[in-house]
Amino acid sequence: MFPDDTSTPLYYPVSTALNGPGERQSSGCTPTGRHYVRAMVGGGLPLNTVFIARRPTGEVYSERLAHQFPERDWILSRIIWLCGLELGKNRGSGVDSFRRFIYIHGTPDTEPMGVPRSHGCIRMRNTDVAELYDRVWPGIPVTIR
Template structure:
């Protein structure tokens, strides 16, 4: 199994044995593609899922610093914390595989805390809007999380295939 994320199409595709199994709409960085620390961009190239976080957490679990806060996302919680970058339900933490491009130094995907994660269902999909991560609908991230093991390859392309 492997995952392809196409930034231009705002689409994530799950593959197995060369066949596309499932496609999901996503929302990647509002700042576009890029690898530099502090850029707020989505890194390109070959990555792997380094850690899977939140396996037994309920739908809408709020994470801060990759730890569940004990909160479940709601409109009331959103109103109490306007402007918060919501990381919900599950986290697939990515690590870069290409030294000098997305691994090491000022371009290290892992140290930039780039995830595939859930977000409020009110957030638009199919348009860039994140701070660098790949946002998904909560039910979609649950499905993807269950389908792929730790170590799964994730290729991020700027152009659509």
């Protein structure tokens, strides 16, 4: 991402899909190509705020909560919701990143970065996603490679 006039890209360690890259609906893959930030959720909330369906649950992630709900795919801290720009690749019927609910979001800090583990989203450390959230805005382009 290039968040300001310096055109200096931002780099953070991330975790992408366990199923690898891909754009198909229900594939569990991380879509590639040109996107933009369509919506942002969670500004001003505490780090480790838990989200379900883009709504804060009122919970703050902890190991106790993780043991209580081991089946949850944790979406924490901030949500940066992406929309594809390439018709037929990551936008449109059967491949739409926005309709697939592809986010950049926080994950438990115990989760490894650089290791594919997500169901399609881009997972980040909570402090990193909060920093990124404060540096981007709806409409900014994002390229996933």
